[in-house]
Amino acid sequence: MFKSHKSWALLQLFLFIIILFPFIMMLLFSFFTGWSWPHLFPQTLNVSAWSYLFSGNAGVQEAITNSLVIAFSATAVNLLLALPAAHALAQHTFAGKKIVEALLFAPLIIPPFVAMMGLQITLIQWNLTDTRLGVTIAHLVPTFPYLLRPLYTSFTTLASEWNAQARLLGASRLQRFWYVSLPHLMPGILAGVMLSLLVSFSQYLITLLIGGGAIKTLPLILFPYITSGDLRMGATFSILFTAVTLSILFIVEWCLKRFYKHRHTVPM
Amino acid sequence: MLHLTNIQKTYPHFHIHVPELHVLKGEFLALLGSSGSGKSTLLRIIAGLLTPEQGTLVLDHQTLTHIKPEKRDIAMAFQQPLLFPHLNVIENISFGLKMKRRKKKERLQQATSYLELVGLEGYETRMPHQLSGGEQQRVSLARAMIMKPRLLLMDEPFSSVDPNIRSELQELTLRLHAEHHMTTIFVTHDHDEAFQMADRIGIMQAGKLLQVDTAHQLYQAPLSVDVARFLGQKNIWQGFIQAGKFISDFITFDRVEHPTGKGHLIAPPSGFQLLKPTNQKSEHEMEGTIAKISVQKGSYRILVRVHAAQIETTVPFDPHITWTPNEPVLLRYQADHFTWLPDPLA
Numbered sequence: 001m002f003k004s005h006k007s008w009a010l011l012q013l014f015l016f017i018i019i020l021f022p023f024i025m026m027l028l029f030s031f032f033t034g035w036s037w038p039h040l041f042p043q044t045l046n047v048s049a050w051s052y053l054f055s056g057n058a059g060v061q062e063a064i065t066n067s068l069v070i071a072f073s074a075t076a077v078n079l080l081l082a083l084p085a086a087h088a089l090a091q092h093t094f095a096g097k098k099i100v101e102a103l104l105f106a107p108l109i110i111p112p113f114v115a116m117m118g119l120q121i122t123l124i125q126w127n128l129t130d131t132r133l134g135v136t137i138a139h140l141v142p143t144f145p146y147l148l149r150p151l152y153t154s155f156t157t158l159a160s161e162w163n164a165q166a167r168l169l170g171a172s173r174l175q176r177f178w179y180v181s182l183p184h185l186m187p188g189i190l191a192g193v194m195l196s197l198l199v200s201f202s203q204y205l206i207t208l209l210i211g212g213g214a215i216k217t218l219p220l221i222l223f224p225y226i227t228s229g230d231l232r233m234g235a236t237f238s239i240l241f242t243a244v245t246l247s248i249l250f251i252v253e254w255c256l257k258r259f260y261k262h263r264h265t266v267p268m
Numbered sequence: 269m270l271h272l273t274n275i276q277k278t279y280p281h282f283h284i285h286v287p288e289l290h291v292l293k294g295e296f297l298a299l300l301g302s303s304g305s306g307k308s309t310l311l312r313i314i315a316g317l318l319t320p321e322q323g324t325l326v327l328d329h330q331t332l333t334h335i336k337p338e339k340r341d342i343a344m345a346f347q348q349p350l351l352f353p354h355l356n357v358i359e360n361i362s363f364g365l366k367m368k369r370r371k372k373k374e375r376l377q378q379a380t381s382y383l384e385l386v387g388l389e390g391y392e393t394r395m396p397h398q399l400s401g402g403e404q405q406r407v408s409l410a411r412a413m414i415m416k417p418r419l420l421l422m423d424e425p426f427s428s429v430d431p432n433i434r435s436e437l438q439e440l441t442l443r444l445h446a447e448h449h450m451t452t453i454f455v456t457h458d459h460d461e462a463f464q465m466a467d468r469i470g471i472m473q474a475g476k477l478l479q480v481d482t483a484h485q486l487y488q489a490p491l492s493v494d495v496a497r498f499l500g501q502k503n504i505w506q507g508f509i510q511a512g513k514f515i516s517d518f519i520t521f522d523r524v525e526h527p528t529g530k531g532h533l534i535a536p537p538s539g540f541q542l543l544k545p546t547n548q549k550s551e552h553e554m555e556g557t558i559a560k561i562s563v564q565k566g567s568y569r570i571l572v573r574v575h576a577a578q579i580e581t582t583v584p585f586d587p588h589i590t591w592t593p594n595e596p597v598l599l600r601y602q603a604d605h606f607t608w609l610p611d612p613l614a
Contacts, residue, residue: 159350161346161348161350162350162352164317164337164344164346165344165346165350166352166363166367167317167336167337167338168315168317168337168338168342168343168344168412168421169338169343169363169364169367169411169412169415170338170339170364170367170368170415171338171363171364171367172338172367175367179352179363179366179367180352183352183354184353184354
């Protein structure tokens with residue numbers, strides 16, 4: 001595709017700058033004030049945004065806890081729902097399969113906000129609005145297809161012949177799932193879990209609608225600063241948000257890979 | 269040992285029906301048929317992966333019909349090696365023992381000895397993707413055999429490997445069978461493979477088990493024209509016998525000693541001898557011309573035109589005799605090599 005290593009290197013550099021540049025800007029905005037012409041860089045170091053962030057008044061701790069609890073709970077429920085759903089879609093044929101498939105993947109195409117209007121009424125009836133549980137249920141809608149999709153692909157590449165082979169080596173249903181299917185599905189589960197966590201982390205509107213402002217997550221405390229034009233606070237919260245998200249992703253990946261590696265060598 | 273009775277299974281365009289099949293203890297039985305003949309389906313029914321609509325399966329006096337495949341104590345080697353990709357060679361081989369919750373030490377010990385048995389010492393920690401197709405099949409075979417199953421099923425296990433590796437694997441399988449006397453049903457579409465390996469061969473066609481016999485019997489006494497055709501017999505004529513003479517629209521043979529009636533005459537190439545023409549012609553000789561010559565391993569396959577018929581003969585290589593197309597020849601036949609299949613009485 002690329003004629004030489006040189007042009008490939010240039011493209012990489014270009015992409016790197018595009019991705020890195022906003023981060024540099026955010027760092028500059030969060031640590032400095034008084035960025036005016038003709039200075040190329042801001043002049044005055046100002047860490048007041050950071051000290052506010054860690055002061056305990058900003059509600060950061062509560063927001064991180066809420067974000068984590070909601071994202072992980074929603075993802076766990078999703079996983080329980082998506083495993084049998086992906087299995088059924090990938091390995092069985094049944095009447096109305098296309099319709100079921102379309103419904104399950106609908107949130108990818110139809111804005112989840114549409115479903116939220118109806119869900120809100122239900123949650124009000126159940127007295128679950130303004131609660132973490134309510135928000136978690138609401139987060140299931142936009143995150144589910146992101147978990148289902150990679151699992152679905154993993155299940156389609158899981159040859160049913162492997163299952164037949166395991167059966168004829170005396171493996172029970174549970175043993176077949178644990179020793180044959182699960183190791184094969186692990187990369188798909190990994191990808192799905194990460195996507196689901198990420199999508200849940202970045203929900204704003206749904207959290208606001210169902211949580212009614214009582215349930216504060218990271219995007220909820222970040223958003224007012226950005227809209228109000230407080231770039232310094234906005235940048236500081238954005239860095240925090242990115243740091244939390246990235247570290248969670250690294251931890252999840254590390255844990256799952258460790259588990260996978262463990263499974264890789266130990267069955268003997 | 270294994271006894272199948274009246275097994276039936278119906279698909280939209282296919283029906284499998286096996287009235288009866290006996291497999292003896294320690295026997296190596298091949299199921300031979302072209303693709304779509306139902307041989308793999310039958311194997312999967314025996315394994316329990318498919319449920320027949322009718323019929324009974326009895327293995328060692330135990331009725332298998334309602335026993336799950338994992339409880340049948342039957343192992344199977346599939347067309348693809350189907351090694352578990354996340355497990356290394358030794359883990360793959362010991363998989364079945366692990367499912368039976370055998371101790372780790374015992375598993376390792378047995379797996380190592382079976383790995384040696386299939387000639388792959390030193391391959392313990394390799395992953396399946398690091399093995400060639402033939403090596404993968406060896407591991408697959410070891411993985412099945414380590415279970416010491418009551419019955420070993422093999423579904424065209426060597427059809428996806430190179431011919432030279434294939435004969436190696438065939439020899440290995442035969443050697444292991446001779447050493448362990450494991451009752452084996454081997455499905456194949458390859459005539460040579462079936463005839464080389466099996467004690468008895470079951471011929472399947474369109475969902476039916478046509479005949480189960482030794483290779484010799486299948487050639488000497490095919491039970492139907494279909495069996496003879498399937499085994500490659502070309503000299504088959506429909507006609508009738510009258511006063512010791514076979515008469516058909518195409519050809520006539522003298523001294524065919526069978527009761528009068530209609531039927532098919534099957535005349536294997538071994539029943540004919542090709543001669544250069546002489547002035548004298550005896551009773552069992554016919555005049556003809558060579559229609560076509562093709563070279564086979566160690567012999568010629570020569571089609572001889574006699575009246576309206578074409579007769580297939582095989583002639584061993586002889587440096588002193590040459591045969592050319594359209595050459596007039598004399599064809600001597602031995603009627604006792606022929607098989608007469610009378611039509612069933614209406």
